Amino acid sequence: MSDQSITSPSAIPDTRRRVPAGRLIVYAVALAIALCLAFAPFLFPDVRAQEVAARICVFIVLVASYDLLIGYTGIVSFAHTMFFGLGAYGTAMMLKAWGPGFDAIMIGGGLGVAAALVLAVLIGLLSLRVKAIFFAMVTLAAASVMMVLANQLSDFTGGEDGFTYQVPRLFSPAFKLVTDADGKVLRLFDVPLNGKIAAYYFVFLGCLVLFLAMMRIVASPMGTVLQAVRENELRAEAIGYRVVSYRTAIFCISAVIAALAGVLRAVWLKYVGPEVVLSFAIMIDILLMVVIGGMGTLVGALIGVVLMSLAQFYLKDVMEIAAEATAGVPLLPDLLNPDRWLLWLGLLFILLVYFFPAGIAGTLMKKGHHR
């Protein structure tokens, strides 16, 4: 990271004149992913692919909001799924209590986001003034307690099993979004324009707005200050920036965005449970995605999320084949068991942090500078 900081000041005028090749590739890939997601219901009409596309949308926002912390500010938090979960549980519990309706989504989601904000302020003020490692520990402890609470307060949260609920009729597959003259669902490119489409675009547009908002934050003066803090905390403090306030502010912003992503997830899934919105496994996923994609780039989130999502499906297939091929060898089939895919991803992750700490997007973007 330090070498980045040395080259960047002189590199800025350079990039304005001509966009380096690496940066171009990254943006092209990101744009292609965005376009695929924008037209996903028509490009990949089967139900499973739509599930994956909706998950990718939400995770891009989740990972990008985490990147605001880890990449742009150098803060390591393990409480990100806690905020995500608060948004999701708030929405879900209200939908369950009041029945399907946009009022429930607004109020429940709003409460979840507010809870996330309050917790973020508390944690931030309490522990952002001390060492990064200390903060990581505190957030990890907080997130674990939230997880335990969700498991134990089963009267409200459904415990480990979670619970299902109804979403507004507009989002149900039976809803006819656009009808033809006979009152039947209109089909576009052979895809029925029903409530499922409405739900997908609700998620997609919500994520798009949140992502663009984050791009705006990063480009704002605040983004510049945060990067200054990351590069040299003492200096930023000496110049007169109140480092703790800035850190707390970005931690809150990131928490709110994560909670909003949780709202979108809850509306899409019609189910919440610790496994899908709170678990430490999701936190690990987010970490892997942000590091693989590239910390401090935002667009890296798109690449990281898509790659990880593909890997989750295809790596398992490859391992299954490899495990069968090595069936006679001791221990090896166990290690190649598709359930052990995280083992290999973990190894990959370690190697990546050693050799390409900038991730895919970061490494490619640096390549463009001819010097």
Next chain:
Amino acid sequence: MSDAILRLDDVHTDIGQYHILHGVSFDVPEGGVHVLLGRNGAGKTTTLRTIMGLWRARKGAIVFRHHDITALPTPDIARLGIAYVPENMGIFGGLTVEENMRLATGSGQFDKDRLDRVFALFPAMEKFWTKQAFALSGGQKQMLAISRAIIEKRAMILIDEPTKGLAPAIIRAMIAAFREIAADTTILLVEQNFLFARALGRGVTVIDDGRIVHDGDMAALAADEGLQTKLLSLSLDAQH
């Protein structure tokens, strides 16, 4: 200057992305006190830390008694007989005075004669022998830091601004102590306080903006008021 105990030759040091030392060269002759003068931020502390290996020279060479120590790890440099008294004194506050000093002995055993000498120089050390060091006053901490440096026979002691924040009476006591210490070892003293420097120094090097701007005898500098005004206005704070 073949009698130099320490020689810096075109030393460049970066801290992070900042270039602090721009080719520092000077010799420290064997014996007595050599003063490195300069104002805040001139590069004095960086020079000492670079000699000690706590920051690395990007370019240039540091030679101590024919050993090239430029790339040596800090502990190895210390074991060649160089003691370091940093600006913040580097006292271990949770350890007692005794433990602080015991650490500074290579073997863990005190040499009785040297210990007596330390106690004679700084009676407070004997008085607070079993007390935790964080309870000492600022001046006593400075005395402990210096005691730690002299509890073993050292070829050279690097001292960073020992008079900072000390009362005039304590500074006068320090001058006496330093004269005695310098009788059998070489001291490289970083200072901003010209009066203190003039009372002790034999040779003087003036540094500004990471470059050496003057190198010569203290006596000559003390006598030449014109040069003093020129260098002092350049290199010293208005407070002195």
Next chain:
Amino acid sequence: MTEISSHLNRFGGVYLLPVAIAALAFALIGVPSTWVTLTVAGLAMGMMIFLMASGLSLIFGLMDVLNFGHSAFVSFGAFIAASTLAALAGWVAGDSAILNIAALLLAVAAATAFGAAAGWFFERVIVKPVYKDHLRQILITIGALIVAEQLLLAIWGGAPVAVPRPKVLEGSLIIGDVAIEIYRIFAFLLGLAVYVAMHFALNRTRIGLLIRAGVENREMVEALGFRIDRLFIGVFMAGSALAAMGGAMWAGYQGLITPALGGELMILVFIVVIIGGLGSIEGSLLGAILVGLLANYVAFLFPKLSLASNMLLMMIILLWRPFGLKPAIKG
């Protein structure tokens, strides 16, 4: 006010906290025999957590390295002890008290030895390349944790493993109407012995002096001529070994272990290290006892709030003392 606090300090200061909590719990529980049982359970649990936490705290204090993979040592320690005990089933279930104890000690020793060896590997291969870079350090040790947990699953599978308990340590001591599990006494005594040994090593030996000085100011120790990196690998190995020892003791305590055990305990360990203050074993002991007692009292009084109570304790202590109760003095 200041007078009261100076009086409190004279009688032990923050060390009075566990006593205060125990007294409060006594008032709330009201039944002396229950209170004694819970207190002994809390002390035993605290001592086992102390084993896991003290190493982490020292490693952090000395080198500013927080090993998120620490919990892997705990898990591996537990499973290695379980396998060792299973292999020595004859000794464990036999009538000879000596063989009973020997089996347990062997299991703990095997776990501890593994912890030391794994600690060596961790420090050399995983952590060393990323000293001084906190962000990458956290990421790398998390990566190592993922890999270690997966290895654990690959070797022992995901199902719970039963841990045979040596016969002589089964059952309870009955004094009047108070029943105390013998294993808990054993765990407490072992933890206490380790604490005393560590305290002695840190305060009476030269290596200990170097470690205490290094925790305060690493740079100055080097400037005095000591190779702190050699010191550090020793501390890392010792800390990892203690974590594995704690895991082994925990396995015997629980009787049934799952691969999730390390991760679950890690939260408690972090809370202990945070409230105790980083870098001091006295702080770790104090924090561990507090957490152990509170966990047991609250589990009895308000069963649903057990872990949350420790979180609350951490929050309150952080508000009161941002660096913990007994942090090592820094420079």
